[in-house]
Amino acid sequence: MTPRHPLIPGRAGTASAALAxxxxxxxxxxPxxxxxxxxxxxxxxxxxxxxxxxxxxxxxxxxxxxxxxxxxLYVGSDDLPExxxxxxxxxxxxxxxxxxxxxxxxxxxxxxxxxxxxxxxQIVAPLPGDGVVxxxxxxxxxxxxxxxxxxxxxxxxxxxxxxxxxxxxxSTALVAQGSVLSxxxxxxxxxxxxxTLEGGERFAYDRARGTVWFTDLRNRRLHRxxxxxxxxxxxxxxxxxxxxxxxxxxxxxxGAVWVGLDTSVVVHDTAGRRIxxxxxxxxxxxxxxAGFDAATHEAFVVWQDPGDTSQPGSDGDGALTVHRxxxxxxxxxxxxxxxxHAQLGSAVVAVQPGGGTLFVSDPAAGRIxxxxxxxxxxxxxxxxxxxxxxxxxxxxxxxxxxxxxPTVAWQVSTDDxxxxxxxxxxxxxxxxxxxxxxxxxxxxRAEFTNDAGVSRTDPAVLTVTAADTTTGGTASPGAGTAGGxxxxxxxxxxxxxxxxxxxxAGGASDAGTEGSDTGTHTGTDTFPxxxxxxxxxxxxxxxxxxxxxxxxxxxxxxxLVLTAAGCVLVRRTRRHRTG
Numbered sequence: 243m244t245p246r247h248p249l250i251p252g253r254a255g256t257a258s259a260a261l262a263x264x265x266x267x268x269x270x271x272x273p274x275x276x277x278x279x280x281x282x283x284x285x286x287x288x289x290x291x292x293x294x295x296x297x298x299x300x301x302x303x304x305x306x307x308x309x310x311x312x313x314x315l316y317v318g319s320d321d322l323p324e325x326x327x328x329x330x331x332x333x334x335x336x337x338x339x340x341x342x343x344x345x346x347x348x349x350x351x352x353x354x355x356x357x358x359x360x361x362x363x364q365i366v367a368p369l370p371g372d373g374v375v376x377x378x379x380x381x382x383x384x385x386x387x388x389x390x391x392x393x394x395x396x397x398x399x400x401x402x403x404x405x406x407x408x409x410x411x412x413s414t415a416l417v418a419q420g421s422v423l424s425x426x427x428x429x430x431x432x433x434x435x436x437x438t439l440e441g442g443e444r445f446a447y448d449r450a451r452g453t454v455w456f457t458d459l460r461n462r463r464l465h466r467x468x469x470x471x472x473x474x475x476x477x478x479x480x481x482x483x484x485x486x487x488x489x490x491x492x493x494x495x496x497g498a499v500w501v502g503l504d505t506s507v508v509v510h511d512t513a514g515r516r517i518x519x520x521x522x523x524x525x526x527x528x529x530x531x532a533g534f535d536a537a538t539h540e541a542f543v544v545w546q547d548p549g550d551t552s553q554p555g556s557d558g559d560g561a562l563t564v565h566r567x568x569x570x571x572x573x574x575x576x577x578x579x580x581x582x583h584a585q586l587g588s589a590v591v592a593v594q595p596g597g598g599t600l601f602v603s604d605p606a607a608g609r610i611x612x613x614x615x616x617x618x619x620x621x622x623x624x625x626x627x628x629x630x631x632x633x634x635x636x637x638x639x640x641x642x643x644x645x646x647x648p649t650v651a652w653q654v655s656t657d658d659x660x661x662x663x664x665x666x667x668x669x670x671x672x673x674x675x676x677x678x679x680x681x682x683x684x685x686x687r688a689e690f691t692n693d694a695g696v697s698r699t700d701p702a703v704l705t706v707t708a709a710d711t712t713t714g715g716t717a718s719p720g721a722g723t724a725g726g727x728x729x730x731x732x733x734x735x736x737x738x739x740x741x742x743x744x745x746x747a748g749g750a751s752d753a754g755t756e757g758s759d760t761g762t763h764t765g766t767d768t769f770p771x772x773x774x775x776x777x778x779x780x781x782x783x784x785x786x787x788x789x790x791x792x793x794x795x796x797x798x799x800x801x802l803v804l805t806a807a808g809c810v811l812v813r814r815t816r817r818h819r820t821g
Contacts, residue, residue, distance in 0.1 A: 279621025279642070282689070282696030287644075288618040289574035290694040291562060291600065295612040297341025301330025303603035303610055305365040305376075306592035308338065312372040314388060315592065315601060318362030322608045331361040333376060335388040338594075338601070341610065349392035350384045357392055360384075366415055367408040375415060375428055377406045383415060383431050396431035398424070404443040410469055416454065418445055423456060423467065437472050439465055446492040446499060451512060455499040459487040464501065466514060478514040481506075488529040488588065493567050495536045500543075502529030507543060509570060518570040520563070525555025530588040535597040540573050541565045544591045544602055549583030558583060562591075562602060562613070574615070581607055618695030619644035625686060625702035630677045632709045637674040640688035640699045648690040648697075655685040659701055662687070682706040 279286060301319035308315055315338040321331040332348030350360040360382065366375040373387025380402040384395030401419040409415045414425050414434065420443050424436035442458035447469065454467035462480040467473065480503060488502030497512040507520040507529050520543065522529065527545035534541050546560040560582030564574035579602060582589055587605035594600070600613045623641040630636055642648055652668035655661060665673065665686075673686070685701040 277620075277622045278624050278700045279697055280700075281618065282698060284575070284618050284695040286618060286697045287620040288695055289564065290616045290618065291564070291574055291577045291613040292616060292693060293577075293611050294614045295341060297336065297610040297612070298608055299341050299343050300334040300336060300610065301325070301332075302586065302605045302608050303590065304361070304363050304587060304605065306590050306601050306603060306610070307365040307368060307374055308592045308594055308601070309368050309372060309374070310595075311368070311370065312388070313338065314344065314372065316365055316374050317603075317610065318365050318376055320361045320363075320587070320605075325608075329359060331359060333362045333374070333386055333393065336610075338599070338612070341612070345388050345390075347386040347390050347393050350378055350382060350386075351393075351395045351397075353381070353397045360393075364406055366406045375408075377403050377417075381419075381431075383417070383426065383428055385428065394429070396429065398426055398431045398433065405445055407445065407447040408449065409447075410449070410452070416445070416447055416469075418443055418456075421458070423454065423472075425472070435472050437467065437474075439467075439474065444487060444490045446490045448492040448494070448497055448499075448512075450494065451497050453492075453497070453512070455490060455492060457487055457490045457501055459485050459503070464499070464510065464514070476514055478510060478516075481508060481519070486528060489531055491532045491534070493534045493541065495534065495539065496567055498567065500532050500541065502532065502543075504528065507532070520565060520570055522561075526553050526557075527555075527561060528584065530584065531590045533591045533593040533600075534567065535593050535595065537595060538573075538597040539567050540597055541567050542591055542593055542597075542600060544579070544582075544589045546579075546589050547583040549585035549606070560589065560604075562600070577613065579604065579611065615645065616692060616694035617645040619648040619690035619692055619697040621690065621697055621699050624699035625673075625688065627703045627705075629705040629707065631707050632677055632679045634677050635674060636677045636681075636704065637672060638686055638688075638702055639672045640690075641671055642688075642690040642697060642699075644690065644692045644694065644697075646692050648692040651689050651691070653687050653689055653698075655687075655701065656683075658683075659685050677704065677706045679706055679708070 281288065300317040302322050303317050303319050305318040306315065315336040317334040317336060319331055319334055321329045332346050334346050335344040336342065337344055348359050349357045352358050360378040362376050362378050364377040366377060368374055369385060369387060373385060375383065375385050378384055378395070381398045381400070382395050383398060384393040386393035398417060398419070400422065403417050403419055405418040407416045409425050413428055415428050417424050417426055421439045421441050422436055423439065423445065425434045426432060427434060439456055440458055440463065441460050442456050445454055445456040447454050452469045454469050456465040456467055458465065462482060464478045464480055465474050466476045468475050480501065483504040486504050491500045492498070493500065498517065499510050501508045505522040505526065505528055508516060509518045509520070511517050522545055526548055528548065529543055530546045531544040532541055541564070543563045543565065544560065545563065547558050548556055549558070550556055551558065558581060560579035562577040562579060563572065565571065566573045582604045583606055585606055589605065590603045592601040598615050602611050602613065604611065619642040621640070621642045623639065625638040625640050628636055640650065650669060650671055652665040652673045653662040654665050671688070681704050684704050686704065687701040688699045690697050
């Protein structure tokens with residue numbers, strides 16, 4: 243790793259001065275070290291969903307909806323056979339944080355208008371503010387909100403309702419009764435218009451584009467219906483298979499239609515072109531539900547085990563997979579859903595906006611699992627290589643982000659990174675210590691950990707130089723004053739120092755021509771044209787001669803004066819002889 247703020251050994255000052263240089267550079271806007279780093283058990287920024295709660299307060303959940311306005315979790319349920327003492331069918335309103343039942347609406351009108359306890363098979367749409375539109379057996383369309391004693395409802399004429407979706411207007415719904423698609427009035431269940439297709443019973447409505455996608459699994463066909471004209475505009479072939487269909491859903495953002503078929507999901511774009519196929523997470527698992535989140539551009543698919551262990555690949559567990567809608571690639575690690583099988587109905591999923599929280603039903607177990615997204619740490623700053631003198635303070639900093647916020651532990655390697663050991667007590671983003679000569683060549687890194695995984699920074703290499711051993715302490719430039727004068731007004735080079743035998747501060751100057759040189763130095767020697775120095779010389783920084791305490795500057799000054807004096811004597815002698 244190339245050092246970004248190298249400390250320069252051998253310069254005036256010591257590690258403290260070099261550290262000041264680093265801090266000044268940082269204050270001036272020197273860029274921080276590159277993030278880099280590496281993932282441990284998973285790549286950096288890997289999304290992982292984990293079960294954080296399970297609710298068993300709403301019977302056998304058949305559908306879920308997180309209300310966009312009230313934020314309540316609506317659950318349409320059947321009764322669980324094993325709870326004979328209580329009938330749990332109806333529309334339950336839960337607190338999504340803990341699964342607490344806020345209220346239950348269990349009564350809805352029958353075909354003759356008589357109220358009775360009704361199961362809720364499908365939640366069609368939210369009502370403004372609070373409440374939902376829902377479908378109940380066999381042909382009922384109802385509305386209710388939290389706190390209602392009973393639901394309002396009406397029955398559609400004809401065959402049982404097999405699927406439903408919001409209608410083209412707020413007051414209508416689209417319903418499938420086998421291969422018959424109708425737009426009906428929610429309040430009265432009056433059919434406004436209808437269309438009979440070749441076959442099928444499931445569909446999805448893309449309100450933004452005015453398109454209905456109707457799946458005919460027996461004939462392996464996907465029909466596109468213009469919702470305005472209410473007619474089929476195109477049909478597309480679906481892959482050959484066993485004829486099982488788990489769901490038909492539209493991604494509201496892209497308009498792509500997702501169809502769960504057998505053990506895979508087939509995706510078509512708005513023009514009907516097949517853009518990809520997603521294979522199941524397990525050999526026998528079948529896709530049963532899908533949800534979408536526009537903020538993350540992700541799709542969430544729930545897969546269920548068939549519940550028949552005699553089938554190859556059946557293990558009794560389902561799975562949740564997450565995919566990017568733009569390319570269908572995996573966006574998070576698959577999540578095992580223990581015991582989630584299809585023997586007592588299809589699972590469903592509700593996605594909180596932003597994709598941070600999901601709710602998945604398990605009809606066989608009579609529970610709803612709350613899953614929350616964790617993000618493995620991503621290193622945003624790695625520590626930098628450092629070079630310091632022994633005894634100097636070293637401060638290494640690392641940073642990372644993740645969900646939940648990761649913890650940090652520093653590690654050290656004494657064998658060029660082949661093995662690493664934890665640094666006792668180093669559990670903050672900044673690790674500070676005094677460098678010892680034994681630390682030379684050691685590597686340091688930070689390891690960040692959360693529920694989703696482990697990530698590590700790039701290592702920083704520490705170089706430790708010998709401490710300054712100059713007699714009298716550490717050299718520091720600029721402390722002390724320069725004495726002497728330049729009689730001719732020439733320039734003077736000054737060097738200051740502090741601390742040597744004798745303890746006084748002093749300086750030296752190189753005088754210009756025909757001037758006097760006043761310098762501080764050791765010894766009593768004087769030179770023609772110069773004054774004796776007062777006191778003892780301060781050791782200049784660097785150089786063997788400087789270490790003796792005798793200034794090279796003083797000698798040079800004396801030599802210049804001697805030379806100048808010699809010139810004067812020669813001139814005078816020649817004048818005398820010629821005279």
